[in-house]
Amino acid sequence: MSPLHLSFYSAFVLSRLGLAFHRTHLVSALLCLESIMLSMFVGLTIWPIENQTPSFTIVPIIILTFSACEASTGLAILVASTRTHSSDHLHNLNLLQC
């Protein structure tokens, strides 16, 4: 694997691990989601460069668009949680706890 492919691939793996193991805040998990999207964007932009296919450049732009939608929805959930529980701590999200 070339070192640059290794770079965004390991960034993706690190962000996924960070999302799986986030500890206290909901916004930390949302930041890890954003970094997943960032590493995917860089990887998808390298593809048309290396294969010299200009039409594939559309795909990272579309991904960026839908990631903006996802980030705004996540932040709306964060605001709703802060309004209800006065913080975004994850132990507040316990409606399904037995």
Place this chain on the structure above:
Amino acid sequence: MTYFVFFLGACFVIGILGVASNPSPYYGVVGLVLASVAGCGWLLSLGVSFVALVLFMVYLGGMLVVFVYSVALAAEPFPEAWGDWRVAGYAGALAAVVLVGLVLGGVVGSWGFGVVTVDSVGMFVVRLDFSGVAMLYSRGVGMFLVAGWGLLLTLFVVLELVRGLSRGAIRAV
């Protein structure tokens, strides 16, 4: 020049490591800014300046600003910092997991050096990224309309999510 691009790739990974092991969301946002600046510089070095500028404006200027405001809303007044041994151990454990995976996957032994760039030559001197994104409006107009519809829908989704229990009244956050 090749080593400069590799250095930017390494800064990208270090920024993402900072996001994944953040002691507090304030420092996570710093890591994300570092990672996106390094990623943008990486894309610039490879030649796709248009996509790099789109990343800068939409991602840093749009989404991260909104994230920073939300972090200011929702995070705690006395955050932990990087110097705590638990945070350093967390970051070290994440890096160790990735390194073990690399070694077991046989990736580290076989490195191919080199960087491919984007400047096209010939009669029609149009840059790869400009022409590619411009195709979104001509050949990809269906996807363009779907993306616009999705953004409009997200606006109403967000409006409904933050409406709160008392339907439509403004509450102090």
